[in-house]
Amino acid sequence: MEAFSKLTNMLLHALETREPTVDLLDSFVDHWKSITNYYIETTDDSRPVRQTDIPWRLRQMLDILVYEEKQQGVEETGSCIEYLLQHKLLETLCTLGKAQYPPGMVQQVLLFFSRLLSQMQKPLLQLVNVYRPVQKLIRLCALPGSNTEKEEAQFLLAVCSRVKQDPHTLRYVLEILDQPAARTPTSDQSQLCTQASNHRTEPPLPSSQSGSSVCSHVQSESGLLSVLLQLTKSQRGSVCLKAYECLLLLSSLQSGSSGEILCDHTQLAELLAGRLLELYSLLPLENLDPGEVQNWPHTPWSSQFSRCSSELSSESADHMTNFFSWFDFLDHLTREAPEVLAVKLAQCVHQLWLLDVVQPQLQHTCEQVVLVCTSVLCAVVRLVQSWTLLDQLVHFLLRTHSLTHLLLQRCDHISDQISMVSLSLVDELLQKPHRDILDVLVLSFLQSRSYLSPPAAGQDDRHTETNEDSDDLEEDPFFFSDSLVSDSELLPPPLPQFSALPQSVLGSAADVVNSFLCLVPVQVRSAQLLQEGGYESYVHDAHTLVTQCQSLSLTWDWPLSLPPSSSSSSSSSSGELEFLEGPLLKVLFDRLGRVLEQPYELNLQLTSVLSRLTAFRHPLLNEYLLNPYIHLSHCARSLFSVLIRLMGELMQRIQSVSNLTDRLLNTRRHLLGLDHSTGLEHQTLLRGLIVLEEFCKELAAIAFVKLPLDPSDPPEPPETSETSETSETEPAFTVSAV
Numbered sequence: 001m002e003a004f005s006k007l008t009n010m011l012l013h014a015l016e017t018r019e020p021t022v023d024l025l026d027s028f029v030d031h032w033k034s035i036t037n038y039y040i041e042t043t044d045d046s047r048p049v050r051q052t053d054i055p056w057r058l059r060q061m062l063d064i065l066v067y068e069e070k071q072q073g074v075e076e077t078g079s080c081i082e083y084l085l086q087h088k089l090l091e092t093l094c095t096l097g098k099a100q101y102p103p104g105m106v107q108q109v110l111l112f113f114s115r116l117l118s119q120m121q122k123p124l125l126q127l128v129n130v131y132r133p134v135q136k137l138i139r140l141c142a143l144p145g146s147n148t149e150k151e152e153a154q155f156l157l158a159v160c161s162r163v164k165q166d167p168h169t170l171r172y173v174l175e176i177l178d179q180p181a182a183r184t185p186t187s188d189q190s191q192l193c194t195q196a197s198n199h200r201t202e203p204p205l206p207s208s209q210s211g212s213s214v215c216s217h218v219q220s221e222s223g224l225l226s227v228l229l230q231l232t233k234s235q236r237g238s239v240c241l242k243a244y245e246c247l248l249l250l251s252s253l254q255s256g257s258s259g260e261i262l263c264d265h266t267q268l269a270e271l272l273a274g275r276l277l278e279l280y281s282l283l284p285l286e287n288l289d290p291g292e293v294q295n296w297p298h299t300p301w302s303s304q305f306s307r308c309s310s311e312l313s314s315e316s317a318d319h320m321t322n323f324f325s326w327f328d329f330l331d332h333l334t335r336e337a338p339e340v341l342a343v344k345l346a347q348c349v350h351q352l353w354l355l356d357v358v359q360p361q362l363q364h365t366c367e368q369v370v371l372v373c374t375s376v377l378c379a380v381v382r383l384v385q386s387w388t389l390l391d392q393l394v395h396f397l398l399r400t401h402s403l404t405h406l407l408l409q410r411c412d413h414i415s416d417q418i419s420m421v422s423l424s425l426v427d428e429l430l431q432k433p434h435r436d437i438l439d440v441l442v443l444s445f446l447q448s449r450s451y452l453s454p455p456a457a458g459q460d461d462r463h464t465e466t467n468e469d470s471d472d473l474e475e476d477p478f479f480f481s482d483s484l485v486s487d488s489e490l491l492p493p494p495l496p497q498f499s500a501l502p503q504s505v506l507g508s509a510a511d512v513v514n515s516f517l518c519l520v521p522v523q524v525r526s527a528q529l530l531q532e533g534g535y536e537s538y539v540h541d542a543h544t545l546v547t548q549c550q551s552l553s554l555t556w557d558w559p560l561s562l563p564p565s566s567s568s569s570s571s572s573s574s575g576e577l578e579f580l581e582g583p584l585l586k587v588l589f590d591r592l593g594r595v596l597e598q599p600y601e602l603n604l605q606l607t608s609v610l611s612r613l614t615a616f617r618h619p620l621l622n623e624y625l626l627n628p629y630i631h632l633s634h635c636a637r638s639l640f641s642v643l644i645r646l647m648g649e650l651m652q653r654i655q656s657v658s659n660l661t662d663r664l665l666n667t668r669r670h671l672l673g674l675d676h677s678t679g680l681e682h683q684t685l686l687r688g689l690i691v692l693e694e695f696c697k698e699l700a701a702i703a704f705v706k707l708p709l710d711p712s713d714p715p716e717p718p719e720t721s722e723t724s725e726t727s728e729t730e731p732a733f734t735v736s737a738v
Contacts, residue, residue: 028064028080031057032089039101049104058112066119077122090133098140106140110151113137117158125162125169134159135175138223142230149234153242156228160246167255173224176265225250229271237305244301244329247272252336259338269341272330273348277357279323284316285361285372290421294375296320298383301329327380334386342388350392359396359403367415374407374421381428390434397429398440408441408583412590416602419591423605426584430612431548435556438616445582446620449565451636509707515628516700519643520693524654526664527693530672538701542615546705549615562619579636588613589642596646596653596688600671603691607698610639614702626703643696650689657682664689 035057042052049055068078084090090113097109113134117124124130138159141152163170171177231243251262262268304325330349334342361373377397384390398404410422429437517535527534566577581589591598591606598606614625623630628640654660667686669675 024064024068025079025083028061028083031061031064039096042102045101047102049102049108052102054102054105055108058108062112062115062119065116069120069122081120085127085129088129088133090130091136094133094136094140097137107148107151109137110148110155114151114155114158117162123162123166123169125159125166125172131169131172134173135223138173138227142227149231149236149239152227153231153234153239153246156224156231156246157242157249159224160249164249164253167253167258170250170253170258170261174261174266175223176261225266225268225271229275232275241302241305248333248336251333251341254338259341263341263344269345269348270352272333272345273352276323276326276330276349277353279319279326280353280357280376282319283323283372283376284319285369286366287316288320288372288375290368290371290375290417293320293372294378294421294424296324296379296383299324299328301325301332324379324383328383331384331386331389334388339388342386346386346388346392349389350396354392354396355400359400362403362406367418370410371417371421374410374418374425378421378425378428381425381432384432387433390432394429394432394434394436397425398436404440405583408587411584411587416599420602420605423602423609427605427609427612430609431552433552433555435553438553438618441584442582442613443618443620445580445585446624447563448577448579449563449620449623450577450579451581451624451630451632451638452565453631453633509704512626512628512703512707513700515640516643516696516703519647519696521647521651524650524660524664524689525693526661526668526690527697529661529665530668535697535700535704538698539704542698542701542705545611545615546617546702549612550617553616553618558618560619562623579633581636589637589639592639592642593646593649595692596650596685598688599684600687600691603688607691607695611695611698611702614639614699615706617706622706626699626706639699643692646692650692653685654689657685 035054038052038054065078065080065084068080072078093109093112097106100106117134125134137155141156142149146152159173163173228243228246232240232247234240234243251268253259253262299321304321330345334345337345358373358377361369364370364373377393381390381393381397384393396403397407407422407425410418411426413419413422426441429441513535588606588610591602592610595603595606610625613621625639627638630638632638632641657663663682663686666675667683668690671687671690
């Protein structure tokens, strides 16, 4: 009986599946005719589509298409899909959706197209009766007052996902005819715009006017890209997220000529850069806090969609979040995009935002505008990870001659705030993996080594300015004390490092370390008053800093030895080459010479930049910044010579300070947060002195990490247990503590 039941079921199943294509096609046609009959028989124009059977019949048609495809072979085409294509059903649906009859029809059409493209496995977008309706439907998206943003975003995501699977369909979706990849009006216009900007002499537009003009230019392109850009402005987070994802899908196409198509035949790069400019123009520069802007945290572009709507924030904070989120999106996109598209986008950011808007603001007369604009650049340089965007930022900041000179001059501005933010910008640049930064700012001026005196003069006349000062200081009992500067304190266990400086020129590493440690006179040292450690407390941080700088320069192919000195080749000539230290070193040394009269926070930023420069492993930097024994030419100064002059000035200034030891102790306790009393006299001088003492210890630690010790005179390990115990009970003071 059981066998007979199984046989009966098999026969029934065979009868049900007999000639399924005929039944499927009839059913498919019936559903379609029922939809068309609705328009023939119905006269009620106000009846919503949801109150009809049209949505149900469209779902049935889609189910039939999907089922039919599963039953067919890979190379076979079902009769239902053939009927859909031959009778141009998609064209008709697109027309019905555009007419919005019955009301809400476009929503149903969008859903049908989305499901068709996402559920059908065979490629469809290259078929003319598919991509033409898709093109028409794209033009119906992101219209003003649209109530179907959700369905539009879903449809566009389905289109872009299909393009990701079949990159050759990109031309059809973007409505680009088959043509050679020659220069297009878009690229020509962009080049002319760049040339015109480079030779512009008329006054620049304000940011709002410039932003509107750029947006009106780039938004002239209609189609998929402009629709996606428009949807990124939606108030609905899910819609924005899908629009962002669509842009990433299109921009990350790596196969074929997708990058060239997007670069040469569309305005994608201009649209993306224009959106950045639009968001930047919304920033209320007059009301923003420069410090908050400069330290703005990393804002991943996707994080804005996960924020709770109940979170309260100010309007200016929202504008800042939107701007930095979009910048992070561009940074992510340029890392994913083909090189040709990434370069084009970075160039558009350079032209449309940096040159046309940021540069005029940097040259503005309003201090607040300059402060906020420079702070934005600090944050952008710190946050950027894309090499192409970084390259354009470096080109803008260091290859635009007038602007570079202005920014470096502002490191020594009359306004301490502008000086601090300008120094911060230099500090951020020095932390980026771009070789041109150090080459332009420092190394190009040191390459000739004209800061050295000629060999004859160096051998016959040993009394150069620097050496005279150092000899005088070495005879001063304030600079040496057996109880404070012991061998064990100065030299902890060595870290094997490579140095390009020969020992004959440099002297032993112990001499170099001791030279920096002994710069500060004993009577004005205050670290021991709170039982703080010596320079060995900086060794770990110095090793970290040197390692970071070394990792940046690994691929820069720096030389291992010093180049020949121009002074030696010109020693036989009548004149000596004049040494130009460069604008950056000039402002840094000038500022360092005034460390006793500058605000504490400014001194911290100044010493941070100098410490980072000394941490790089370049032979010229080792010699010029860390070698106290070089013979300088009459027109040159070095970091060590500036410090020596500063110590001489310090000894004169402290004569007017009574109870120096107690005042130093109170000042140091106040900086560490141990004493909250205010109204300290000579506060600027005392704080500058403390920064100077800690800076010299930091330089000694950097020199110790970078320079090899003399193997013939190995130092004994220091006893740092007391220091370690002390550090557990009291906060350690560093140059960058506050």
